[in-house]
Amino acid sequence: MIITAPNVLSSTGAVDVRDDILFTLGTDSDGVILNRSATLTANTALTGVLEGTPVTPALAANSLIISNQTNDGDILIAVSDGGNSQGLIHLDGDTGKLSFPLGFGAYGVAAPAQAAHIGNTAGDDATAVNAILVVLENLGFTATS
Helix, strand or coil, X not given: CCCCECCEECCCCXXXXXXXXXXXECCCCCEEEEEECCCECCCCCECCCECCCCCCCCECCCEEEEEECCCCXXXXXXXXXXXXXXXXXXXXXXXXXXEECCCCCECCECCCCCCEEEECCHHHCCCXXXXXXXXXXXXXXXXXX
């Protein structure tokens, strides 16, 4: 299927969405992908992409933004491994955690069975207010200096 519209180009069957055009997903357009051509200052709302009073870093021109506008909605990056879906990266909108459900692995090295997560919530046992805590739970790594 070839999609054509004023802001979408296709000459080979590939979809090319122009800068600053919202590529939305879902009935309510709550999933959004945007290539923003201009810079965006920190904590700035962007209609249809970043809602309310966002807590976001400043972005350089031509930055790719992937946004889920569903309250507490998640983003999952998954792959197929032997015909079974495997969640590789999970961004949890409710807890603010970034997790790697299969743990960390390296090329040619099997990933440990335990998960790893990165978060900044009190539930992560952070001892300082607004601390960022990195938790590597039994991942089988040995620290060296």
